[in-house]
Amino acid sequence: MGKGVRVSERFAEGDLVGVLTTEPLGRPLDYKAPAGGCTAGDLVEVPLGPRRVLGCVWGKGEGNFDIHRVRPVTRVLDAAPLRDEMRTFLQRAADYTLTPLPQMLRLATRAPDLGAGPATRRVLRATGREPARETEARLRVMDALDTFGGAWVTAGELAAEAGVSTAVIKGLVKAGVLAEEDAPRDLPYPRLNPNLPSKDLSDGQAEAAAALAAAVATGDYGTTLLKGVTGSGKTEVYLEAVAECLRQGRQALVLLPEIALTAGFLDRVEARFGAKPAEWHSGVTSTERRRLWRMIGVGEAQLVVGARSALFLPFRELGLIVVDEEHDTSYKQEEGVLYNARDMAVLRASICGAQVVLASATPALETWVNADSGKYRRLDLTARFGAAELPEMRAIDMRAEKLASNRWISETLARQVEARIAAGEQALLFLNRRGYAPVTICRACGHQVGCTECDARMVEHRFLKRLVCHQCGATRPVPEACPACSVEGKMAAVGPGVERLAEEVAERFPGARVSVLSSDLFGTARALKEAIETIAAGGADIIIGTQIVAKGHNFPLLTLVGVIDADLGLQGSDLRAAERTFQLMRQVAGRAGRADKPGVALLQTHQPEHPVIRAILTGNEEDFWRAEAAERRMAGAPPYGRMAGIVLSHPDVAVVFDFAGELARRDGPLRAIGAQIYGPAPAPIARVRGRHRVRLLVKAERGTPFQAALAEWAGQLKLPANLRLAIDIDPQSFL
Numbered sequence: 001m002g003k004g005v006r007v008s009e010r011f012a013e014g015d016l017v018g019v020l021t022t023e024p025l026g027r028p029l030d031y032k033a034p035a036g037g038c039t040a041g042d043l044v045e046v047p048l049g050p051r052r053v054l055g056c057v058w059g060k061g062e063g064n065f066d067i068h069r070v071r072p073v074t075r076v077l078d079a080a081p082l083r084d085e086m087r088t089f090l091q092r093a094a095d096y097t098l099t100p101l102p103q104m105l106r107l108a109t110r111a112p113d114l115g116a117g118p119a120t121r122r123v124l125r126a127t128g129r130e131p132a133r134e135t136e137a138r139l140r141v142m143d144a145l146d147t148f149g150g151a152w153v154t155a156g157e158l159a160a161e162a163g164v165s166t167a168v169i170k171g172l173v174k175a176g177v178l179a180e181e182d183a184p185r186d187l188p189y190p191r192l193n194p195n196l197p198s199k200d201l202s203d204g205q206a207e208a209a210a211a212l213a214a215a216v217a218t219g220d221y222g223t224t225l226l227k228g229v230t231g232s233g234k235t236e237v238y239l240e241a242v243a244e245c246l247r248q249g250r251q252a253l254v255l256l257p258e259i260a261l262t263a264g265f266l267d268r269v270e271a272r273f274g275a276k277p278a279e280w281h282s283g284v285t286s287t288e289r290r291r292l293w294r295m296i297g298v299g300e301a302q303l304v305v306g307a308r309s310a311l312f313l314p315f316r317e318l319g320l321i322v323v324d325e326e327h328d329t330s331y332k333q334e335e336g337v338l339y340n341a342r343d344m345a346v347l348r349a350s351i352c353g354a355q356v357v358l359a360s361a362t363p364a365l366e367t368w369v370n371a372d373s374g375k376y377r378r379l380d381l382t383a384r385f386g387a388a389e390l391p392e393m394r395a396i397d398m399r400a401e402k403l404a405s406n407r408w409i410s411e412t413l414a415r416q417v418e419a420r421i422a423a424g425e426q427a428l429l430f431l432n433r434r435g436y437a438p439v440t441i442c443r444a445c446g447h448q449v450g451c452t453e454c455d456a457r458m459v460e461h462r463f464l465k466r467l468v469c470h471q472c473g474a475t476r477p478v479p480e481a482c483p484a485c486s487v488e489g490k491m492a493a494v495g496p497g498v499e500r501l502a503e504e505v506a507e508r509f510p511g512a513r514v515s516v517l518s519s520d521l522f523g524t525a526r527a528l529k530e531a532i533e534t535i536a537a538g539g540a541d542i543i544i545g546t547q548i549v550a551k552g553h554n555f556p557l558l559t560l561v562g563v564i565d566a567d568l569g570l571q572g573s574d575l576r577a578a579e580r581t582f583q584l585m586r587q588v589a590g591r592a593g594r595a596d597k598p599g600v601a602l603l604q605t606h607q608p609e610h611p612v613i614r615a616i617l618t619g620n621e622e623d624f625w626r627a628e629a630a631e632r633r634m635a636g637a638p639p640y641g642r643m644a645g646i647v648l649s650h651p652d653v654a655v656v657f658d659f660a661g662e663l664a665r666r667d668g669p670l671r672a673i674g675a676q677i678y679g680p681a682p683a684p685i686a687r688v689r690g691r692h693r694v695r696l697l698v699k700a701e702r703g704t705p706f707q708a709a710l711a712e713w714a715g716q717l718k719l720p721a722n723l724r725l726a727i728d729i730d731p732q733s734f735l
């Protein structure tokens with residue numbers, strides 16, 4: 001065992017223990033230790049009223065309850081205990097995010113049947129025989145089996161994935177296409193070999209890899225920003241840190257922002273270490289989740305690749321956490337427990353003596369500031385791997401371009417696209433707007449079609465032949481007649497989405513092969529992955545994409561990126577708008593010229609002199625971050641000050657405004673720490689799913705007991721029935 005491993009407190013039969021359950025009761029409850037005793041961290045089953053529920057032995061009992069009425073723990077589960085380090089992490093994460101502790105325990109025990117011991121289960125595998133009679137349902141089953149990539153799968157899981165009844169599965173077993181066998185429930189993962197040869201690294205990569213490995217070898221906590229331009233080979237570098245971690249006999253976790261990226265990543269891990277790692281994300285079956293949860297606790301899974309919730313797995317000995325594309329907004333959990341996985345990774349690592357690697361070409365401003373101040377170490381990978389160079393970036397001044405109405409591609413950009421097609425290369429047209437048109441307006445009365453449940457305009461999706469609310473997902477057909485004035489045939493699409501851009505491209509470049517990459521056009525992560533592979537192999541001349549193209553896909557033939565509307569992210573008063581636009585534009589531009597051909601990125605803009613656009617074009621990143629940091633410091637905004645967003649919602653607009661107003665007036669606990677409160681104001685989206693949303697913003701200086709003051713302040717009033725209150729510490733958007 002490495003550093004920091006302490007022996008957990010042991011309790012003899014009959015001793016009072018405090019057990020935290022996943023029920024919403026707040027504090028641990030007293031129970032008596034069962035026959036054979038128990039240890040702090042043990043997962044147990046305890047009686048709660050007439051039920052039996054899952055719990056964790058949190059420590060000594062309080063003893064403030066009539067001893068004769070204290071009931072014994074029913075049994076200790078056959079699972080690795082949650083270690084002291086893990087319980088400390090849950091407690092501190094709960095304190096930081098103002099989340100009730102039972103909810104944190106629920107996050108940490110999200111695997112089925114944790115109470116059941118090792119056993120076997122019936123699983124299915126393909127025999128290789130083709131079905132004699134191919135029905136659509138049967139084909140779907142075979143397709144689904146493929147999705148699991150050889151992992152064991154039960155009949156129920158397979159039926160659910162394929163969307164068929166279990167009768168179809170039984171039919172395939174009978175026909176000899178599938179075979180049933182008994183498999184142990186929880187099998188250790190194949191061992192990874194860190195001593196297989198690594199890929200050839202450039203001098204810069206080798207140097208960075210050595211620095212990371214040395215940090216891992218210390219066995220102490222530390223965070224490193226691994227900053228490298230797109231294509232500089234960050235993955236190869238941090239895989240060497242993983243290798244060192246495995247050599248130390250500790251476990252590693254790699255967080256990825258997008259499930260669609262995991263498949264390619266798993267192949268790279270296999271190439272480096274000789275076997276695939278364990279996976280944890282929403283696409284993994286519940287059987288696999290249980291297996292992973294149990295194996296991680298006994299050290300039989302060395303490397304986990306997963307989504308943000310993998311941070312709450314009960315690692316036996318975590319030595320390294322990599323947060324890839326650490327600036328990505330998907331690391332912020334926006335529902336339920338509100339947390340930022342990047343910050344929680346740093347918290348967890350600091351408790352268990354692990355290293356954190358934050359990898360990005362365009363780090364979050366917070367990360368940049370922490371590196372600048374010396375709180376984080378910083379390693380820079382400057383050269384792109386191999387011959388690839390950063391693309392040249394230029395603005396197209398749209399004020400000087402003559403565009404016909406309902407046309408979005410300038411003549412300058414179009415000529416460049418034509419040149420690429422002629423040269424057998426690819427062009428990407430980027431527009432961060434899903435659907436056909438963002439607004440549907442009545443030409444007779446000016447009415448804009450909105451969602452009936454939300455304060456949001458409905459977006460036309462011609463592909464679906466419907467209007468869609470991007471807030472709540474409600475859909476309806478495009479109306480023939482105006483819902484307001486009933487005039488027929490006057491409804492018109494205004495503004496471009498990717499689907500409409502695709503129409504223009506088809507007219508403007510007849511004969512070109514066009515591929516549209518937008519998350520809503522693909523039913524499954526696998527379909528998206530296939531489309532990406534087809535493009536990478538040269539199966540398209542023009543790619544039209546939303547922000548999903550910015551996320552680390554490799555298109556070797558791509559040499560031109562055209563940003564249709566570089567001004568899109570600059571509007572609005574969100575404090576992060578500049579940072580987001582900068583990151584997104586740099587990431588998208590980074591798609592061009594990744595192999596041996598140099599790339600060009602062209603930004604269509606109406607404000608080429610805007611500081612953000614100029615920073616993007618000059619590539620003067622450090623100047624941009626410094627200027628942004630100075631503005632945040634002036635505003636007392638994160639990371640220089642503390643902020644919390646409070647969103648209150650209720651079906652009745654008066655109820656929610658009254659309550660928010662009352663809360664704002666009772667600001668004593670906040671004033672006591674010098675904090676200021678802003679609002680109430682309607683939230684950026686003032687109504688979602690029929691609930692009116694009101695927002696308060698609290699700002700405080702750093703170094704004040706911020707969470708404690710917030711908890712005291714919000715706890716003063718009893719919530720009216722059906723009123724929801726959510727506190728978001730370090731909100732992503734400051735509106």
Ligand SMILES: [Zn+2]
Pocket residue numbers: 442443444445446447482483484485486487
């Ligand atoms: Zn109308």
Ligand SMILES: [Zn+2]
Pocket residue numbers: 451452453454456469470471472473474688689
């Ligand atoms: Zn809606």
